[in-house]
Amino acid sequence: MAGLHKGDRIALLTSGGDAPGMNAALRAAAKVGLSLGLEVLGVEDGYRGLIDGRFRPIDLRELDDNARRGGTVLGTARSKVFPTAEGQTRAREQIIKANLSGLVVMGGNGSLTGARVLSEAVTASGAPFGVVGIPASIDNDIGCTSLSIGVDTAMNTIMEACDRIADTALAHQRIFIVEVMGRDCGYLAMTAGISCGADVVLTREGDKTDEQIIDQVMRAVEAAYARPSGRRHVLVIKSEGVRFESGALKTAIDARISDKYPEVDTRVTVLGHVVRGGSPTALDRLLGSRLANVAVRALHAGDSQLMAGWAIPGQTRASSRWDPHVTLWPIEEVLTETARLHAGSHDLVRWRVRALSEAEPVLYL
Secondary structure, eight states, rough: OOOOTTOEEEEEOSSSSOOOOOOHHHHHHHHHHHHHOOEEETTHHHHHHHHHHHHHOOOOOHHHTTTTSSSSOOOOOSSSSTTSSHHHHHHHHHHHHOOOEEEEESSSHHHHHHHGGGGOOTTTTSBBBBEEEEEEOOOOOTTTOOOOBTHHHHHHHHHHHHHHHHHHHHHOOOOOEEOOOSSOHHHHHHHHHHHOOOOOEEGGGGGGHHHHHHHHHHHHHHHHTTTSOOOOEEEEETTTTTTSHHHHHHHHHHHHHTOOOOOEEEEEEOGGGGGOOSSOHHHHHHHHHHHHHHHHHHHTTTTSSSEEEOTTTTTSSOOOSSOTEEOOOOOOHHHHHHHHHHTTTTTTHHHHHHHHHHHHHHOOO
């Protein structure tokens, strides 16, 4: 793909689950694009808006005002039509109709899969259409990046909630099961467990049976209530990807403790979409801005079908020439690595599982 020129038109699109820091990334992408002489549009409601041709001029004042807020000013939606041949044809037609030369896609696995689909699109002049991705997923489940937009804010939200829950758990000597997001990746539960001093961390990657999970929680209960004084409560952090439903786990634990600890209550708190919201942390604002800067500059330079990822320890791929902490990865490779993360076959997942297993005895001290 040839590089873009002054006056060429690009669009910004947010897709999939929203993540705090998306607005900061949109602001940076728009400002960098305009500084390079490009015309920058926004696509409303993700791929659904792309199919419908819902483009609008970027309002820098709106982005300045919203960069400190969660969500995305462009909106996001999951399209059932875009994955179909008809939907993809309509999207390519809208790209030509809007005279677009490139697209920046911000989102998770599904969003980047959509970006790959657009590799066959062309511009109104018949030139190859440029697409660059930016990882945004609070689950931190995207390959080829050590961090995705929204993860740090989600972690801080969980930590604050668990700190508050720990206060009431201690006051009443309760067992609290806190469920956090993470359908295909237990990263949030793992890191929250360490940050919050949880007694038990349950993730899908742990691949334990229901009985093994109950036994793990009961070991923590026995350890906590065997203490003559001090901390006498139990905090269990559970990823939503764990097959054992939180309510059913509570029922099983209550049955086990009813005779020996009749005074101990078990409570379940599902944080759910609370974890998605809130003002982005400084790290997420910076991360979004730096990833967006490289993504737009790469698109302007003529690069395509790449994702801007945050540097991975020990990576052999060279960093981008615009930021030493940002690396451009082929989207095809990103999707392959993401699939391995979700399947649990990635070395990083194996290390996380091993680290949690080694840490479990320490949590009971």
